[in-house]
Amino acid sequence: MDSTLLSNLHFVFIPFLAPGHILPMVDMAKLLAKRNVKVTIITTPLNSIQFNASIKREIESGSPIELLLVKFPNAESGIPEGSENLETLPSMDLKINFFRALDILQKPIEEVLEKLSPSPSCIVCDKNIACVADISIKFNIPRILFDGTNCFNILCNHNLHTSKVYETVSDSDSLIVVPGLPHRIEMRKSQLPVIFTPGPDKELNAVRERVRTSEATSYGILLNTFEELEGEYVKEYQRVTGHKVWCVGPVSLTNKDDLDKAQRGNKNTHIDESQYVNFLDSWPPCSVLYVCLGSLNRVSPEQLKEIGLGLEASKRPFIWVIRGAYRRDELEKWLKEDGFEERVKGRGILIRGWAPQVLILSHKAIGAFLTHCGWNSTLEAICAGVPLITFPMFADQFYNEKVVVQVIDTGVSVGVENSIHFGDEDKFGDGVLVNRDNVIKAIEKVMGEGEEKEKRRERARKYVDLAKKTIEEGGSSYHNMSMLIEDIMHIKGLNQS
Numbered sequence: 425m426d427s428t429l430l431s432n433l434h435f436v437f438i439p440f441l442a443p444g445h446i447l448p449m450v451d452m453a454k455l456l457a458k459r460n461v462k463v464t465i466i467t468t469p470l471n472s473i474q475f476n477a478s479i480k481r482e483i484e485s486g487s488p489i490e491l492l493l494v495k496f497p498n499a500e501s502g503i504p505e506g507s508e509n510l511e512t513l514p515s516m517d518l519k520i521n522f523f524r525a526l527d528i529l530q531k532p533i534e535e536v537l538e539k540l541s542p543s544p545s546c547i548v549c550d551k552n553i554a555c556v557a558d559i560s561i562k563f564n565i566p567r568i569l570f571d572g573t574n575c576f577n578i579l580c581n582h583n584l585h586t587s588k589v590y591e592t593v594s595d596s597d598s599l600i601v602v603p604g605l606p607h608r609i610e611m612r613k614s615q616l617p618v619i620f621t622p623g624p625d626k627e628l629n630a631v632r633e634r635v636r637t638s639e640a641t642s643y644g645i646l647l648n649t650f651e652e653l654e655g656e657y658v659k660e661y662q663r664v665t666g667h668k669v670w671c672v673g674p675v676s677l678t679n680k681d682d683l684d685k686a687q688r689g690n691k692n693t694h695i696d697e698s699q700y701v702n703f704l705d706s707w708p709p710c711s712v713l714y715v716c717l718g719s720l721n722r723v724s725p726e727q728l729k730e731i732g733l734g735l736e737a738s739k740r741p742f743i744w745v746i747r748g749a750y751r752r753d754e755l756e757k758w759l760k761e762d763g764f765e766e767r768v769k770g771r772g773i774l775i776r777g778w779a780p781q782v783l784i785l786s787h788k789a790i791g792a793f794l795t796h797c798g799w800n801s802t803l804e805a806i807c808a809g810v811p812l813i814t815f816p817m818f819a820d821q822f823y824n825e826k827v828v829v830q831v832i833d834t835g836v837s838v839g840v841e842n843s844i845h846f847g848d849e850d851k852f853g854d855g856v857l858v859n860r861d862n863v864i865k866a867i868e869k870v871m872g873e874g875e876e877k878e879k880r881r882e883r884a885r886k887y888v889d890l891a892k893k894t895i896e897e898g899g900s901s902y903h904n905m906s907m908l909i910e911d912i913m914h915i916k917g918l919n920q921s
């Protein structure tokens with residue numbers, strides 16, 4: 425590629441303000457900058473803290489990457505100071521305020537864009553920040569959607585919308601076969617994303633609809649996935665929608681050195697990382713269960729108790745990460761009064777808050793990952809070659825479960841039948857979706873000896889190499905990134921002539 429042209433390119437990244445969405449996008453930005461393309465990431469001050477150190481290191485190593493901050497409109501949107509992302513909202517009643525705040529960001533973002541040099545050649549933004557569609561029209565710059573998920577997901581949503589099969593069943597327990605997919609995928613209506621079963625809040629529904637339609641008017645979609653994982657779905661999505669799709673993942677593999685692996689995200693635990701490594705070193709290969717139900721999920725204490733008791737009954741070593749503040753006091757009270765932590769001492773470690781997940785997953789002692797199936801975590805496990813136990817709760821998580829259990833066949837479902845949509849937790853009684861017996865059964869299906877388990881482990885292991893190769897020169901994700909750069913360079917050339 426012509427290097428002078430590269431130096432005129434400028435990609436602007438605008439991540440959605442939720443931790444699981446920010447980090448993959450920052451990784452993607454770093455990958456692009458390593459190709460000698462100028463990249464600017466725009467976010468708010470508090471959201472930058474989890475990755476600004478890693479950007480600083482990139483700059484020091486010569487990458488043309490920059491971080492620019494805009495003030496989060498706390499006062500204007502009615503969100504208390506100190507909260508700038510979806511995870512830290514003091515109450516879920518403020519969800520709509522949060523989306524209003526994203527709209528208010530339009531003007532400050534435009535002011536930043538106006539000053540950029542060279543002027544932006546394209547904006548890569550999360551689909552949930554709807555105002556960027558208006559910005560891209562106003563500035564006449566192509567807008568590329570970053571979808572934090574995979575192609576399976578966007579193809580399911582597309583086919584459900586065009587076929588409307590979900591409207592043909594009224595009962596939320598009814599099974600729907602998602603039409604037009606390479607595999608036979610059955611879902612309960614109650615497992616579909618909230619857009620298919622909208623609630624009474626008209627303003628929130630309007631936000632979701634705006635997000636959905638902005639997909640159709642984007643220049644293309646950038647996905648954190650790779651062709652070797654779901655190539656059939658990539659082809660089919662392109663065929664039915666005519667959209668450009670670039671699969672450039674798994675982007676978390678950019679964090680090659682352990683420092684980056686360890687520093688990802690907030691460091692708010694008091695235990696140092698060597699403690700986990702020492703613990704893992706003391707167990708045989710594939711014997712330890714890693715459990716983490718995500719940062720955004722609001723799991724009830726009753727449900728967490730069932731998981732804890734299941735873990736205890738399994739008699740297997742484990743690392744259990746407990747995140748989020750949802751009814752946290754009640755859980756802590758139980759952990760203390762019940763004596764759980766004391767009983768599992770030596771065999772189980774509890775981590776409260778952030779954990780060095782990539783570091784843990786890549787340890788040979790890990791035998792399975794019980795996950796909420798956020799795509800971020802799911803992909804990290806796939807890249808580490810770890811079998812999964814799937815415990816989806818909402819949004820794309822049920823789709824991701826299908827990718828793991830049916831498409832690549834490296835996991836087992838714990839058996840969740842209904843989603844609890846984000847923010848609706850209090851409407852679901854005790855919030856118990858599966859009891860301890862389901863948890864034990866799923867663990868036994870994956871961990872330990874046996875031909876079926878060994879075969880699953882082999883299938884899972886195969887992806888370590890595939891994932892590594894795809895982002896190296898000659899790999900398909902590497903190639904897709906080149907195609908993206910060339911494509912934008914071509915448009916820029918056209919605009920200037």
Ligand SMILES: *[C@@H]1O[C@H](CO)[C@@H](O)[C@H](O)[C@H]1NC(C)=O
Nearest residue numbers: 447448676688689719781800
């Ligand atoms: C994914 O989420 C996990 C746990 O919530 C976190 O430790 C990790 O840093 C995240 N990774 C990315 C790529 O966002």
Ligand SMILES: *[C@@H]1O[C@H](CO)[C@@H](O)[C@H](O)[C@H]1NC(C)=O
Nearest residue numbers: 469470472473476477478480
């Ligand atoms: C990251 O941001 C925080 C808050 O603005 C600041 O205190 C810190 O110095 C920054 N770190 C780096 C490495 O720039």
Ligand SMILES: *[C@@H]1O[C@H](CO)[C@@H](O)[C@H](O)[C@H]1NC(C)=O
Nearest residue numbers: 651669670671900903904907
């Ligand atoms: C992405 O890479 C695959 C495999 O190399 C290729 O078939 C596909 O056309 C590429 N996509 C784009 C948009 O260039």
